[in-house]
Amino acid sequence: MDIFQYGFMVRGLEAGIIVAIIAPLIGIFLVLRRYSLIADTLAHVSLAGIALGLLLGLNPVYTAIGVTVISSVGIERLRTSQKIYGESALALFLSGSLALAMILLSLAKGFNTNLLNYLFGSIVTVTAGDVRVMAILAAFVSLALFLFYKELVYISFDEESAKAVGIPVRFINVLLIVLAALVVSLAIPIVGILLISALMIIPVITALQFKKGFVKTIIYAEVISILSVIFGIIFSFYFNLSTGGTIVLAMLAVFGIVLLI
Amino acid sequence: MPQIDHTKKIVEISDVSFSYGKEEVLKDISLDIHQGDYLGLVGPNGAGKTTLLKIMLGLLSPTKGEIKLFGTDLKKFKKWSDIGYVPQKATSFDVNFPATVKEVVLMGRYGKKGLFRHTDGRDEIIVKKALEEVGMQEYENRLIGDLSGGQQQRVFIARAIAGEPKIIFLDEPTSGIDAKTQDEFYTLIKKLNTELDLTLILISHDIEKITKEAMHIACVDKTLVYHETPERFLESVHAKEFVGENAKFTTHHHS
Numbered sequence: 001m002d003i004f005q006y007g008f009m010v011r012g013l014e015a016g017i018i019v020a021i022i023a024p025l026i027g028i029f030l031v032l033r034r035y036s037l038i039a040d041t042l043a044h045v046s047l048a049g050i051a052l053g054l055l056l057g058l059n060p061v062y063t064a065i066g067v068t069v070i071s072s073v074g075i076e077r078l079r080t081s082q083k084i085y086g087e088s089a090l091a092l093f094l095s096g097s098l099a100l101a102m103i104l105l106s107l108a109k110g111f112n113t114n115l116l117n118y119l120f121g122s123i124v125t126v127t128a129g130d131v132r133v134m135a136i137l138a139a140f141v142s143l144a145l146f147l148f149y150k151e152l153v154y155i156s157f158d159e160e161s162a163k164a165v166g167i168p169v170r171f172i173n174v175l176l177i178v179l180a181a182l183v184v185s186l187a188i189p190i191v192g193i194l195l196i197s198a199l200m201i202i203p204v205i206t207a208l209q210f211k212k213g214f215v216k217t218i219i220y221a222e223v224i225s226i227l228s229v230i231f232g233i234i235f236s237f238y239f240n241l242s243t244g245g246t247i248v249l250a251m252l253a254v255f256g257i258v259l260l261i
Numbered sequence: 262m263p264q265i266d267h268t269k270k271i272v273e274i275s276d277v278s279f280s281y282g283k284e285e286v287l288k289d290i291s292l293d294i295h296q297g298d299y300l301g302l303v304g305p306n307g308a309g310k311t312t313l314l315k316i317m318l319g320l321l322s323p324t325k326g327e328i329k330l331f332g333t334d335l336k337k338f339k340k341w342s343d344i345g346y347v348p349q350k351a352t353s354f355d356v357n358f359p360a361t362v363k364e365v366v367l368m369g370r371y372g373k374k375g376l377f378r379h380t381d382g383r384d385e386i387i388v389k390k391a392l393e394e395v396g397m398q399e400y401e402n403r404l405i406g407d408l409s410g411g412q413q414q415r416v417f418i419a420r421a422i423a424g425e426p427k428i429i430f431l432d433e434p435t436s437g438i439d440a441k442t443q444d445e446f447y448t449l450i451k452k453l454n455t456e457l458d459l460t461l462i463l464i465s466h467d468i469e470k471i472t473k474e475a476m477h478i479a480c481v482d483k484t485l486v487y488h489e490t491p492e493r494f495l496e497s498v499h500a501k502e503f504v505g506e507n508a509k510f511t512t513h514h515h516s
Contacts, residue, residue: 149379151376
């Protein structure tokens with residue numbers, strides 16, 4: 001049984017590799033800024049977006065992107081308003097969007113197997129069009145990261161000094177969370193809403209264990225991420241397992257090994 | 262001895278007050294800092310020194326009064342690359358942050374570059390020179406978190422110099438560093454003033470040391486209590502008051 005003779009598996013691998021490349025690039029800034037839980041929050045928000053798409057009969061991927069990006073700006077505003085604690089803002093959006101998603105889904109009669117695909121990922125249903133949209137979004141996110149790389153690095157290291165040399169800290173923070181929202185939306189088909197944050201966070205915290213400089217840490221995270229995703233997709237194909245689960249467990253296994261060495 | 266150019270005002274503080282909520286931290290402070298000066302900013306704990314520094318850097322807005330940097334009102338000031346900042350060590354960064362010494366110093370070039378422009382070979386050369394200036398060139402590939410407190414502070418100075426500023430603000434740069442390293446550190450700071458011609462504003466809790474090093478002393482305790490040369494400052498009643506009453510204010514011990 002050759003995996004490459006199935007068109008859907010080839011598309012699945014393409015989509016998986018796109019996500020594997022882009023997720024740690026955002027993840028490293030989220031981890032270092034202590035924003036790890038934002039990825040999870042945004043993932044739950046994206047479910048509300050998907051539910052909205054199902055209800056309105058639109059492509060759920062597009063509505064997920066729209067709702068997640070708009071909410072991400074709201075989260076950042078609420079987080080920095082100091083009216084409530086930052087992490088409470090995350091908890092509020094996380095549970096609030098899930099409640100909204102459930103209501104929308106019940107209105108759309110959307111509690112069916114289709115929903116499971118969004119929750120747990122389903123690379124076999126990725127279409128060529130999906131891959132194209134993911135590639136375009138990933139290219140956009142990479143370009144934005146490239147353009148604002150030095151600002152992101154500086155505020156992650158030392159926000160106050162960054163402010164003192166005139167770096168627009170507030171704008172960069174909003175940019176980061178909007179980019180995170182885009183990556184979350186585009187990762188849905190691969191591992192599903194419930195496991196997206198693992199893709200952004202685990203390869204980065206694994207790479208951090210090597211105690212290298214910034215650029216090297218990114219490269220290590222990329223290698224771990226890409227290899228885990230490829231391994232997870234192929235392994236799950238031959239053993240008929242959940243792809244998302246296999247990918248995340250592979251990442252955790254690498255993390256465990258690195259921690260022990 | 263470097264010359265102070267009294268015709269060129271780098272920082273002008275006019276009638277500045279600041280409150281956190283209802284608590285007034287600074288009241289009616291006016292102070293000019295001229296090009297080439299090395300100003301030691303002293304005062305008891307909680308006297309508002311750091312607040313004043315942050316106001317000068319635009320990190321906090323005064324409740325009353327005006328600040329000018331290089332003759333431009335702070336609200337309109339754009340040339341932040343002329344400003345260097347060495348923050349209080351302990352609070353400013355995460356020791357587990359994955360950055361090499363070189364990467365940290367390169368950040369000093371970021372403000373200079375502006376949006377969308379990346380650092381290049383010329384920036385690398387400037388970074389190397391800055392590291393040589395502070396005697397840390399051998400450590401360029403080490404992780405910042407693996408260095409001692411004194412070494413980290415040298416790296417932060419190198420980061421400030423790498424931005425090629427005209428003035429550097431230092432907030433208690435020697436806190437938590439042993440006495441011998443502190444002496445080396447003050448020698449380095451003085452070199453920035455004498456050899457690189459940088460204007461310096463340094464917050465210190467160590468009156469004995471800073472009065473030997475700085476060209477002027479400004480003593481802040483909510484208001485500007487005193488602004489004079491170190492000699493006259495030491496003769497003044499205020500110094501005696503602080504040295505006598507506030508033990509924490511003078512923590513320099515000779516062994």
